[in-house]
Amino acid sequence: MGSLTEENYIKSIYALSEATGEVYVSELAKKLEVKLPSVNSMVKRLATKKLVAYAPYKGIKLTEKGKKEALAIIRKHRLAELFLVKVMGLGWEEVHDIAEQLEHVNSSRFYERIDELLNRPKFDPHGEPIPDSNGKIHNQQRTSLIHLEEGLTATITAVTEDEKSFLDHLNAKGLQIGDAVTIKKRELFDGSITLLHKSKKEILLTHQVAERIWVEV
Amino acid sequence: MGSLTEENYIKSIYALSEATGEVYVSELAKKLEVKLPSVNSMVKRLATKKLVAYAPYKGIKLTEKGKKEALAIIRKHRLAELFLVKVMGLGWEEVHDIAEQLEHVNSSRFYERIDELLNRPKFDPHGEPIPDSNGKIHNQQRTSLIHLEEGLTATITAVTEDEKSFLDHLNAKGLQIGDAVTIKKRELFDGSITLLHKSKKEILLTHQVAERIWVEV
DNA sequence: ATAAATTGTTAGACGACTCTAATATTTTAA
DNA sequence: TTAAAATATTAGAGTCGTCTAACAATTTAT
Incomplete structure (x- = not known):
């Protein structure tokens, strides 16, 4: 497992590159609210870890390994959101920030139990699909x-x-x-x-x- | 709020100093599984933040501010443990490590809701008292x-x-x-x-x- | 097609946290 | 009461993740 910061980079790279398959340093910097050189050096680190493919002045792409990690985090985030709404009775508008923290909890037992309690749900409270434990997304018509x-x-x-x-x-x-x-x-x-x-x-x-x-x- | 590391130091200082009112650098190093110089420099940082009182070669004591922070973390840890057992149906022997992570979640809403769902509990699944939101501990005969x-x-x-x-x-x-x-x-x-x-x-x-x-x- | 604007990179520094090696203080026991 | 053992501190360095300032590449628009 990577650090919390690393997980946040991976997640943002995934989100921003979903449409086109790649992200640019500046987009990522904006999303993460850090300066360009910070992103640049982090992306280099991620590249040495084989989580992203990156060539200077070109876009950033997740590798298969990176995608897998991103989907695992997204799964945890969405399971957490649904759990907060369905089991804990919180409002869908207030769960995002809590889920941002819970998504970094490292415990397969914890998430396996949430998945079970919610009866292996396919969508989170905002209607976003929840990847299964292999990272597979059950798509819907949109x-x-x-x-x-x-x-x-x-x-x-x-x-x-x-x-x-x-x-x-x-x-x-x-x-x-x-x-x-x-x-x-x-x-x-x-x-x-x-x-x-x-x-x-x-x-x-x-x-x-x-x-x-x-x-x- | 301090960093995750800082919170772990404060919590351990509280736990180890409960009996005598103070801890020694070496005890803390052993508990946190870091080397002595790491503890030494962290304790100095905590001292500048007025979380501990510390004089070289003497014991480490929490200040009132430090104690308050420690009790807030302990409250979150114990609420989390009870929640994991009572609401999520996990075993009391497997919840500690998950609670170690949940105790760092920063969301009063999350913990307020757990407290409510559990009906303002006084003890965790191991029988340890749960400090109230002001840090007050309801003691029991032991x-x-x-x-x-x-x-x-x-x-x-x-x-x-x-x-x-x-x-x-x-x-x-x-x-x-x-x-x-x-x-x-x-x-x-x-x-x-x-x-x-x-x-x-x-x-x-x-x-x-x-x-x-x-x-x- | 070249100048201006945009975007990206490098160099160098800093804070948080850790380490090893060297040194100092305190405690204990001969 | 001094030598040995235990405990604590300082010095100096490394990693992670951030920053500013200076520079380089790419895109865009005249």
Whole structure:
């Protein structure tokens, strides 16, 4: 096992490189809130440990070994989040920071037990998939709310989890994972969307918010 | 909050100085499994932070500030242990190492919720008292098994928690916190003790084991 | 296609924590 | 009461992870 810092680098590299397969030093520096030279020297260390592939002035890529480690941490993070919500009764908007700490707990017994208690769950409270103990992710169909036609009905399956304030916003609007919503109106000029919710209420979402909500039709 | 390392020093200083009010550098080095100079320099750092009072070649004492920090960590450790046993269903002999990690989690919400779920418990699974959120310890009457006269009956309230192997040993003998036992025979020549247990079985304990079992008469 | 802007790297230093080797103090026992 | 044993400290170095300042490569836009 690597250090706490190392685990955080690996996790961030995974998250930021998911789309394109690689990350740049500056993106990583921004995400981790450290300066460029810090990232540069850490990435070199990770490279000597064969956790990333890296050539100066080129992007950073996780090796298979690095990916495996990243998925193990993500698994722990997501299991912890679900545990905090389901077993401990905390709100989905307040568990992220605690899970950031619990994800570094080194105890297969602890996580095996959580997995068991939650009945081998596939998704965390934000709808993100939980990798299994081999790092395999059970994927789901994903469309962003902003891509739905007017009149269509869909179920919210996930949200992009970045800041607590975003989750607070959804809570305030009364939206939850699993809720069914119908697109009532899409405003072309600003991209905002009006939803019809199971609570019979109409909910107005800005484009910025809607694009971070994932649904299954 | 201090670093993880700092927290571990504070906790060990508290544990080792409980009896006499002070610890020596060498004892601390042994407990923490580091060399003497490491302890020496760390203790100096803790002294500049006003967490310990220290004069070269003299013992190390926690300041009020240090004690407060120690008790906060101990509270988290013991709450975590009880939580792992009661809520997560792990065995009392396997929770110590996990609690060693959970005790460093920085989240009042997390621990407040555990405290609530466990109904503000006063003792951990090993019978050790859990300090309240102000660091106050609810003390209990404590006598070691080896000080009981033959014929007396008492309830096991705690055990000295040092090594997993000791707890495994008690498990194997069928002894648990809360069990009532009667002293059947005390052997003078080797200090061993024969107990009568609620299970009607006779249990033989060596002096070494018996002195680490605490009872209430 | 070259200058400006952006992005990345190197050099060197610092704090936290550890170590080994050398030295000093305190305790114990002859 | 002094020599030996036990205990503690200092000096100096190494690793991890961070920083600032200076420089180098790459991209972009004129």
